Amino acid sequence: MLQSIWDVLMEKKEFFWGLLWEHMEISLAAILIAVIIGGIAGILISEYQRSAKPTLAVINFLYTIPSISMLGFLIPFSGMGNGTAVIALTVYALLPMVRSTYTGITNVDPMILEAAKGMGSTRWQILYKVKLPLAMPVILAGIRNMVTMTIALAGIASFIGAGGLGVAIYRGITTNNTAMTMAGSLLIAVLALVVDFVLGVVEKRLSLRSVRVRKQNRAMAVAALVVCVALVMAAVAPAGRKQTIRIATKPMTEQYILGEMLDLLIEQDTDLNVELTQGVGGGTSNIQPAMESGEFDLYPEYTGTGWNMVLKQDGLYTEKLFDKLQKQYENSLDMQWIGMYGFNNTYGLVVRSELAEKYHLKTYSDLAKISDQLTFGAEYDFFEREDGYDALCDAYDFRFKKTMDMDIGLKYQAIDQDKIDVMVIFTTDGQLSVSDVTVLQDDKSFYPSYLCGNVIRKETLTKYPELEKIFEKLAGTISDEQMAQMNYEVETEGKEPREVAKLFLKQKGLLNK
Secondary structure, three states: OHHHHHHHHHHOHHHHHHHHHHHHHHHHHHHHHHHHHHHHHHHHHHHOHHHHHHHHHHHHHHHHOOHHHHHHHHHHHHOOOHHHHHHHHHHHHHHHHHHHHHHHHHOOOHHHHHHHHHOOOOHHHHHHHHHHHHHHHHHHHHHHHHHHHHHHHHHHHHHHOOOOOHHHHHHHHHOOOHHHHHHHHHHHHHHHHHHHHHHHHHHHHHOOOOHHHHHHHHHHHHHHHHHHHHHHHHHHOOOOOOOEEEEEOOOOHHHHHHHHHHHHHHHHHOOOEEEEEOOOOOOHHHHHHHHHOOOOOEEEEEHHHHHHHHOOOOOOOOHHHHHHHHHHHHHHHOEEEEOOOOOEOOEEEEEEHHHHHHHOOOEHHHHHHHHHHOEEEEEHHHHOOOOOHHHHHHHHOOOOOEEEEEOHHHHHHHHHOOOOOEEEEEOOOHHHHHOOEEEOEOOOOOOOOOEEEEEEEHHHHHHOOOHHHHHHHHOOOOOHHHHHHHHHHHHOOOOOHHHHHHHHHHHOOOOOO
16 A cells, blocks of 8 residues: 555656645645734733633634534635635634633743732733743644644645645545545645644744844744745635636546546637636535636536526426526526536446345335335435435335435445445446446436536636537537446546546547647
8 A cells, every 4th residue: 555655646746746735825824824813812811801701612612613514604705715725724723722822821820920010011011021931832832733733624625626635635535546545644644743843843942042042033933924924825815817717526536537628628729728626525516606606617517416406496307308407597597508428427226236136126116125124325415405315215115224424435435345235326437337236227217317518607608709619529429338438447447537538538539639
């Protein structure tokens, strides 16, 4: 495994270096903001004791909110990307900062404070020259804990389309690339340890009292502050959007591939730049609001998902409803479907092969007879969809003993390890052909059509009409079998999505080089 991790780090060193730098930007931006705000708050509540309990209570409450919930709550207000990640990380970093500052100051020996007062020191002089210097060891210990926690927690920023090493972790999980997942995790751990070591050196230098060391410390502090402010500006400031197409994809292997295809063709055939945000956590539920707010310009979507999840239509979708789907997107969302790829990635159900043999399972109706003995697993949003778990159970009278929510990239591992017995799959899954599962027949034709195409904001298409030719090139180019094969090459053979996308486009004569 160590050799595999080293190999992937060497092969993709530019990729990992970019993610590492983004991770540092996001983390250090949140740390700097938390140190300033938390430090000021800690000083104030230590000076005005009546405000201490309510302030700490509010910060404690915010700290108990799960990180994913916090990100989901912030998205409608601050959108997707680095800015929201920095806000969330700052919120979690406040508690250790405020608490360590407050604890350090309030535990200064009262006899020392009385002596300072007796010598005629003002309240400000006592705070600046007595309390803060004596409290500094406690404050620095709190900062060190907060920094380690923030760097580790920043890995979840990729859930909302932000950068950082969490991208490598999430992509590795989704594409069944364990080495990439481990490499991303290892780099986060190393980064946290390095920063903690640096802070340890700073802590030791502050304990030295010579005039020369103090001057050096001040110079170093100013330099560090300048660097941190630059990182804050880089992380929070929006990227330049002139002549840039912002594409989002869901956390699925085939979506990574489609995103790379769009990137390659747009940059080849137009003068536009592409800003590709891969694997947005939550899929449609997070991408669609970002499309409506103008944060993204287009993304690959599936007709059945658009009908049920976006338009909130009752009933199951068929391709006879496509014109109605298109019209409602145009009228209510000012978006349109364009560049239908040709493949239909619909849902299906599989069971472990040993169960299929034992109970002679061939259809969904067969499965219903023993469903109360089995555990069902699916990705999170399947349990919330109009055409998801509840509708499926109603149609076939399933009564599963237990259900398990999991990331889309972990389902096949779960069923291979006997953690679940039944799971929902996509018909173009690359791992389907190499897993010990049996695909059951949908004997009541429950699942609707899920043809894949691109949803684009009409404003974007009007502004950049040259995009239409690219979508025309892609229309009808990918079959179910071809998509499954490309997914297999990424998930099982370990190829990069961009490599697979480029080879396919070349084979189709769509890519020049």
